[in-house]
Amino acid sequence: MALRVGVFGAGGRMGATVCRAVANDPELDLVAAVDPQHAGIDLRQLAGVDTDLQVAPDAGALAAADASVAVDFTHLAAACANLGWCAEHGVHAVVGTTGFSQADLDRFGEAFTASNCVIAPNFAIGAVLMMRFAELAAPWFETAEVVELHHDDKRDAPSGTAMLTAERMAAASDDWAPDPTTTEVAQGARGARGPGGIPVHSVRLRGLVAHQEVLLGTTGQMLTLRHDSYDRSSYMPGVLLAVKAVADRPGVTVGLDAVLGL
Numbered sequence: 001m002a003l004r005v006g007v008f009g010a011g012g013r014m015g016a017t018v019c020r021a022v023a024n025d026p027e028l029d030l031v032a033a034v035d036p037q038h039a040g041i042d043l044r045q046l047a048g049v050d051t052d053l054q055v056a057p058d059a060g061a062l063a064a065a066d067a068s069v070a071v072d073f074t075h076l077a078a079a080c081a082n083l084g085w086c087a088e089h090g091v092h093a094v095v096g097t098t099g100f101s102q103a104d105l106d107r108f109g110e111a112f113t114a115s116n117c118v119i120a121p122n123f124a125i126g127a128v129l130m131m132r133f134a135e136l137a138a139p140w141f142e143t144a145e146v147v148e149l150h151h152d153d154k155r156d157a158p159s160g161t162a163m164l165t166a167e168r169m170a171a172a173s174d175d176w177a178p179d180p181t182t183t184e185v186a187q188g189a190r191g192a193r194g195p196g197g198i199p200v201h202s203v204r205l206r207g208l209v210a211h212q213e214v215l216l217g218t219t220g221q222m223l224t225l226r227h228d229s230y231d232r233s234s235y236m237p238g239v240l241l242a243v244k245a246v247a248d249r250p251g252v253t254v255g256l257d258a259v260l261g262l
Contacts, residue, residue, distance in 0.1 A: 002029035005243060006067035006091075008082045009074035010055050011038030014096065014232055016047035018071050021236040023049045028243065031065035032056060059085045069243050072097055075155065080104060087111035092246040094239060095119040098160030109252045118246045120256040121160025123238030127212065128256045130227040131165045134214040137223055138172040141216035146194065149203040149211040157202035161212060163194055164255065169214075170196025209234075 005022045009015035010033035022030045030051060033043050039057035043049050059082065062070055069092045072082050079097035086093040087108070092115045100108075100119065108117055122128065138144065148162040176197060181190055191201040210229040215222065229235065238256050245259050253259065 002027060003069060003244065004029050004031045004065065004067045006030075006032035006034065006062040006065060006070045008034050008059075008070060008072040008078070010043065011035035011041070011046055012073060014073035014235070015071075017232045017236065018073060018239060019043060019047040019049050021233075021240055022071070022243070023051060025240055028240070032061040032067050034059060034061055059089075062091060063089060067091060069094060069246060071095075071239060071243065076100070083108055083117065084111065086115060086117070087113075090114040093117040094242045094246055096121075096123055096235065096239065099156045100160075105252065105254060112252050116246050116249050117252045118242045118249060118256075118259060119252065119254050120238070120242065120259075121164050122210070123235040123242065123256055124210070124227065124229050125238050125256070125260070126234075127161055127210075127227045127229070128238070128260060128262065130212065130214065130225050131161070131168055132257060132262050133225050134165055134216070135168040135172045137216050137225070138169040139175075141173075141218045141223065142175065142177040143217045144169060144176065145191070145199045145201065145215045147201045147203065147213045147215070149205065149208050151208050151210070152204045152206045154204060157204070158192060158194065158200045159202070159210075159212070161210075162200050162202070165212070165214060166194030166196065166198040166200055169198060170194075 005028050007018050022028045033055045035055050036057045038055045041055050043053040070086050071094045072079050073096045076099040098121050146162045148159045191199040194200040214225040
């Protein structure tokens with residue numbers, strides 16, 4: 001029996017891509033699409049999905065369709081409300097929205113008792129591997145910087161992926177050389193300070209999708225780890241994997257690496 005899936009933010013570019021991916025997977029059944037800004041629009045027109053579904057204005061459509069998993073790619077305030085609804089109604093959640101605070105994650109951990117939740121700042125499997133490789137490399141280098149590059153519609157900076165990368169590198173090593181900069185000609189030129197004091201730089205340019213470089217340096221050598229997502233379809237294998245795995249992961253799981261067994 002196919003897993004019944006609903007999608008929050010179905011009218012956005014990521015939400016529409018998720019709708020298509022779910023609809024095209026024989027193990028899944030797209031039963032609801034929610035987006036108050038696009039309510040009443042035929043999903044066939046909005047996302048090119050071969051279905052008679054119309055976009056609903058609120059989460060009630062998931063309850064009416066008996067959805068067991070909800071996917072959320074919205075924005076921070078909407079995602080917090082949507083996750084609260086999922087926890088209250090026993091619906092599993094797979095979340096690609098970024099910007100959650102530790103307090104948010106703690107609150108979700110307390111709320112998700114009747115259902116489960118997977119939150120990942122990046123669902124591209126290559127990006128997850130990049131973070132793992134950076135974590136493994138960190139103890140062997142004294143200096144490191146993270147540069148993330150995204151499209152000009154992204155609201156938060158630095159990205160959740162960049163911050164998680166720096167967090168995992170800092171946890172793997174606390175032996176980082178001090179920044180030699182004594183004069184910052186343009187304020188902010190050295191970027192923000194992420195976990196462990198690792199500099200994190202954000203670029204926002206039209207034409208980009210999602211890209212990140214991790215630069216690690218030590219005496220006489222440098223290691224560059226880079227991942228590029230050229231299209232939103234790059235996230236779909238990870239999203240579908242999480243949708244199928246979330247029921248077996250009690251509580252809240254942060255990061256796709258746990259689902260991948262890394």
